Amino acid sequence: MASLLGAVAMLAVLSVGLCEEKNFLQRAGVAFTSRPYRSVLTVTNGEQFGNWTWPEMCPDQFFAVGFSVRVESNQYGADDTAMNGIRLICGKDVNRSFLYSVESHTGYFGDWSNPQYCPSGVLTSFQLRVETHRGLFGDDTAVNNIKFRCSSNPTLEGTGTDWGEYGHWSQECGQGGICGIETKMEEYQSGLDDSSLNDVRFHCCARAQQVIQLKPRKS
16 A cells, blocks of 8 residues: 555656757857847837847747846835846747747846736837936936737736836837847946846747648649
């Protein structure tokens, strides 16, 4: 009887492992940066500090189906940095069992939110909430939040902070979706005023076109 219970317990462990594999999330990093893209989405209200860093791309045939954000909460008189990073979750719209993540360079402060997903479809455009430069003695936070629009129409908003204003929406990825990210980051200022994430741009990739083979007519 004991051996039977042991075998049942082992099968339960194996079945849990198999279930976890069905929702596997892997960090893609720079492994797929050679993927070709059609266009780049930008907005006009990004802030001035820092430099553009490296791009990261979803694997071929994968698109951004969700995202999460890294946000430092209100520091109440100490130095605020607000949003520090954006992570895209890449998947195949019809099969999201195996997912990849890309995020480019991120800041060091705050915690990552739980991912939000399009109910169907992929991310196609975005909007940034940005606090403008606060002047010599102000506390710069730059990017505070982000919204994405899905190809299936819902709009998703991050869990960022409330400082600043939303600018205009970017253009949309036509006949495809967002497939890559590149961030503009101010490096750690060693105790001075940190603004962290200042701007972001996203790459658009086209969906693969199905080629229909026509049978030749019989003479």
